[in-house]
Amino acid sequence: MDEEVWNEFQGNWDALAYESELLLSQPEKALVEELADFPEGGMRESLVRTRINQRFFRAAVLAAYEGQCFITGLAVPELLNASHIVPWKTDTKNRTNPRNGLCLNRLHDVAFDVGLLTITPKLRVRISPKIEKRSSEPAIRDFLMKFKDAALKAPRRFAPEPEFLQYHNDVIFQAR
Numbered sequence: 276m277d278e279e280v281w282n283e284f285q286g287n288w289d290a291l292a293y294e295s296e297l298l299l300s301q302p303e304k305a306l307v308e309e310l311a312d313f314p315e316g317g318m319r320e321s322l323v324r325t326r327i328n329q330r331f332f333r334a335a336v337l338a339a340y341e342g343q344c345f346i347t348g349l350a351v352p353e354l355l356n357a358s359h360i361v362p363w364k365t366d367t368k369n370r371t372n373p374r375n376g377l378c379l380n381r382l383h384d385v386a387f388d389v390g391l392l393t394i395t396p397k398l399r400v401r402i403s404p405k406i407e408k409r410s411s412e413p414a415i416r417d418f419l420m421k422f423k424d425a426a427l428k429a430p431r432r433f434a435p436e437p438e439f440l441q442y443h444n445d446v447i448f449q450a451r
Contacts, residue, residue: 292331292371332371333357339433340378346400346422349380356384360394360439362447373433382418392419393448396437398427403449 336357343350358379361369369375377394379387386392391403402423410420429435 288369288371288373329357332373332376335371335373335433336376336378339373339376339430341430343378344380344383345377345394345427345430346383346425347380351380354380356381358384358387360435361442362388369439372436374436375439376433377435378430386419387443388447390443390447390449392422393444394427394435394440395444396440398429398435398440400425400427401444401448404451405449 333356337352337355342352342355344355349355356379358377359370360375360377363370366375377387383392386406387394391406393401393403395401400422402419406415406419407423409415
């Protein structure tokens with residue numbers, strides 16, 4: 276049965292993510308009250324835009340990295356993100372592909388997203404010159420420069436796709 280399911284979804288991450296979310300979802304029946312009915316400083320419910328199948332992507336990426344940040348080894352789930360290598364908005368075909376994800380702590384996730392650091396296809400950390408020129412600052416040194424040129428070990432499952440990493444290096448990383 277496992278092989279049958281694997282074969283059905285291999286290479287079709289969106290279908291797998293959708294099926295997963297469908298099974299996990301339960302109808303929510305929450306009533307939204309009129310704002311006028313709330314006392315000053317009260318609360319009201321609101322709608323939030325959420326990426327479909329993000330829960331599946333996060334679970335698959337964090338499991339692949341055994342719940343640890345790829346760069347630092349930090350293992351506090353509340354401080355970890357499943358970061359897209361090729362941005363979610365850029366590559367619709369690989370939005371839920373766990374090989375397009377890295378498990379990063381929140382600081383390194385933001386630095387990765389804005390191109391202040393990247394991971395090479397050979398799984399080494401590169402730091403942007405924009406950060407390097409500030410390497411005398413203790414926080415920059417301790418939280419970012421400390422990992423410059425660090426060799427990272429690929430996860431046992433869903434290792435990052437080298438062409439996705441190359442895209443990040445070429446398009447997103449701030450090399451100047």
